[in-house]
Amino acid sequence: MTLMDCQFCTEFTARESTTRIITETVGGWVLLPTIGALAPGYCLFMPLEHMDAAADVTPADLERVAAETEQMRTLIQARYGPVILAEHGPRDCELGASCCSHCHLHLIPVPDPDAITAAYQKTGGPGLRLTSMAALPAAADGSYLYLSARPGEHYYWPSVGFTRQFVRRVCADELGIGDFFDWRDHPFTENRERTFAELSADLHLADAA
DSSP states (O other): OOGGGOHHHHHHHTGGGOOOOOEEOTTSEEEEEOTTOSSTTOEEEEESSOOSOGGGSOHHHHHHHHHHHHHHHHHHHHHHOOEEEEEEEOBTTBOTTOSOSSOOEEEEEOSOHHHHHHHHHHHHOSOEEOSSGGGHHHHOOSSEEEEESSTTOOEEEESTTOOTTHHHHHHHHHTTOGGGOOTTTOOOHHHHHHHHHHHHHHHHHHHHO
16 A cells, blocks of 8 residues: 555645544644544544554653653544543554554443453453553554553554454444444544534633633
8 A cells, every 4th residue: 555545645735625633642643533433432543654553653642642642532532421442453564353454543431441351362361551641652563452441451462363444343342233334335424523522622621721
C-alpha cells in the first residue's frame, strides 16, 4: 500500500475541508468518530503521519501517546460509560486481524469491559500482560492485537487465530448487534454524527471552564 492508497492519509491531507476531527494533540494525533460507530462514543485515535502500528512509535514517544490516549478515554467515558482501548497492529504490511495499515486505536464504549477481555482470551489464550501501551515495541513480533479493557490493564496477543475486525465483532456481540459488525456494510452514520457533536461540545465546555 502507498500513502496515496491510504484513505486516512487522503483525508488528513485535505483536513482543512473535513469536519470529522474532534481534536488534535500537539504530538500530531487526532481523535475522530469512526465510520461504523457501533455505539455513540466510538472513536479512533490515530497519528496524522502514516505508520503501521503503535508498536512502530519510538518508546519515548509512545509514553506520550499512551498518556494522550488515556485522556481521550477519560473524555469519552465521562459521557458514554466504560470504554475499551484496542488495536489490531499490522507489521511490515502483514494485516493480521486488521483491515487497514494506518495505525488506529479503537476507543469503544461497552457495557461490560471484562466480557471483551474474556472473548480475546477465549480465542488467543491468556495473552501477555504488559505494564503499559509503551511496552508494545518490545513485545510485538509480527502482527498483533492489543487490548486495554480499563486503565491500568494492558494485554498483547500475536494475531494468529484472530479474524479481521475482531474487536468490532466481539463488541457488536456485547452490544446485541452481532450481525452489524462490518463498518463497510453498516456505517452507523447517526452514531458517528452524534459522537462528533457531543464530544466537540464537551471539549468546548472544558476549554471554557
